[in-house]
Amino acid sequence: AQSVAQPEDQVNVAEGNPLTVKCTYSVSGNPYLFWYVQYPNRGLQFLLKYITGDNLVKGSYGFEAEFNKSQTSFHLKKPSALVSDSALYFCAVRVPTQLSFGAGTTVTVRA
């Protein structure tokens, strides 16, 4: 089955430190991969996507993600985390015209 996995339920980092949220995928063919963020009591907001081309994708709020075909990964990164980045992050993959979401990773950035 085509899917994504987020191996960490929670990620805790100190403000100013690098933030990484992991995502691996399992699809046949070329994957279309997405990251969304959900702040408390809000809907999901689109952060970035990989369709084709450059393996490093830049998105909103200073986030970026690196597509790695050999490792089937699409990890989300931010060089310097902010307390306001504390939220629930979802990785998703197109399968084939809808999205399949990972279980989500809760990010807590402590001051």
Added chain:
Amino acid sequence: NAGVTQTPKFQVLKTGQSMTLQCAQDMNHEYMSWYRQDPGMGLRLIHYSVGAGITDQGEVPNGYNVSRSTTEDFPLRLLSAAPSQTSVYFCASRSGQGGYYEQYFGPGTRLTVT
């Protein structure tokens, strides 16, 4: 643009009751979908529509009905509510049928079935 709007924000139902969750978008998007979000399970697709008059089932369609009479509106009906339908429901829309377009989500409806 208001984007994707959902009503109500909160709802409590008794087992066996029926209700309709409303969803509307003002972006002229062809594709609309309904998801439910449960802890530790991510978002699961309930039903989706690729245009007015066309709907299809997603991963977890049982107990829910949808219709799409206009481009703007995509209501979700719970036929006979069950405690297992306690969840947060999100409506989403996107432009076109290609899977490379990002989706826009509504603020959600938190439903409790007692």
